[in-house]
Amino acid sequence: ETGVTQSPTHLIKTRGQQVTLRCSSQSGHNTVSWYQQALGQGPQFIFQYYREEENGRGNFPPRFSGLQFPNYSSELNVNALELDDSALYLCASSRGLAGGGGASTDTQYFGPGTRLTVL
Amino acid sequence: RKEVEQDPGPFNVPEGATVAFNCTYSNSASQSFFWYRQDCRKEPKLLMSVYSSGNEDGRFTAQLNRASQYISLLIRDSKLSDSATYLCVVGDYKLSFGAGTTVTVRA
Numbered sequence: 677e678t679g680v681t682q683s684p685t686h687l688i689k690t691r692g693q694q695v696t697l698r699c700s701s702q703s704g705h706n707t708v709s710w711y712q713q714a715l716g717q718g719p720q721f722i723f724q725y726y727r728e729e730e731n732g733r734g735n736f737p738p739r740f741s742g743l744q745f746p747n748y749s750s751e752l753n754v755n756a757l758e759l760d761d762s763a764l765y766l767c768a769s770s771r772g773l774a775g776g777g778g779a780s781t782d783t784q785y786f787g788p789g790t791r792l793t794v795l
Numbered sequence: 796r797k798e799v800e801q802d803p804g805p806f807n808v809p810e811g812a813t814v815a816f817n818c819t820y821s822n823s824a825s826q827s828f829f830w831y832r833q834d835c836r837k838e839p840k841l842l843m844s845v846y847s848s849g850n851e852d853g854r855f856t857a858q859l860n861r862a863s864q865y866i867s868l869l870i871r872d873s874k875l876s877d878s879a880t881y882l883c884v885v886g887d888y889k890l891s892f893g894a895g896t897t898v899t900v901r902a
Contacts, residue, residue, distance in 0.1 A: 678840075709889065718799070718882055718892030719839065732889055766838055768890075783829075784890060786838040 678702060680769050680787035688793045689757050697752045697790045701769030707731070708750040709784060710742060713764040725750055726772045757794045764789045796821055801883050801893035808873050808900055816896045817867035818883030825891075828859055829884040830868050833895065839882055842868075873900045 679702040689695050701708050707726045711719035721734035725744035739755040748769075754761060768784035801818040808814045820828075828845035843850065845857040845866055856869040866883055880895040 711890075711892075716894070718894045719890070721889040721891070724888060734889065764836075783841055783844070786840070788838050791836075 678769075678785035678787065680767065680785055682765075682767055682787040682790050684790060685788065686791045686793075688795065690795050691757055691759060693757050693794075694753065694755045695757060695792060697754075697765050697767075697792070698749065699752070699767035699769075699787055700749045701767075702785055705769040705771050705785075706748050707770045707772045707782075708744055708748065709768045709770070710750070710752045711766040711768065712736075713766060713789075714760075715763070719766055722752065731772075754792075759794050762792060762794045764791050797893075798822060798891040799883050799885050799893040801896050803894060803896060805897040805899055808898070810873055810875060810900055810902055812873050812900075813869065813871050814873055814898060815867060815869040816881070816898075817865050818893045818896075819863075819865045820883075820885040820891070821864070822885065822891075823861075823864060825885045826887050827885070828857075828866050829890075830855075830857055830866075831882040831884055831892075833880045833882055835880075839892075842881070870898070873898075875900050875902060 681700045709724040710722040713719040723733040724731045728744045744750045766789045768786045770784045771782045830842040831839040832842045833839045843852045845859045849858045854871045858867045883893040
């Protein structure tokens, strides 16, 4: 097991609602990345947090937002849910490069994911 | 154009066979390359990193061709437990995933 945990495991919401997903990183890791995986597709990068700061963002609208806490756990918030937001949401933890701006080339370890269904 | 493109398969092979597949990537500045394995409805798990000189991990061999921007994975002596979707991954701080190649090993 990677030591990365996510909650909840499954969630059902209706269109227009808001959702918060949580991720606890592996011990010793200070970087958390979030990905969205739609059915039949590979994961798509949403954003990354390094030491509580956003360190890069993929092609997702502002209604996708996040936080990282001092213990390096992280939240993904999605407002105004749309049907297309139905997907598996994965977080991955890793170690940021020492002395760098947070860009991490160290291996990313994935949590089990949260499966979100929007009706 | 997608950042990482893979043949979706499926590759349906008998136990003991060799199967190989590859992917192409569009960003020539990419620095890190991986193969991840994903079982049905589970999270991706790192199978192996891919180095320019090529590398082997047991029955798995990965190759990287930077000039042609493609990465390959070869599985020798396939086992039933190798049945999975194999994700080609390219990146640096953010990972770009292909859509996956499905491999089914039959008895």
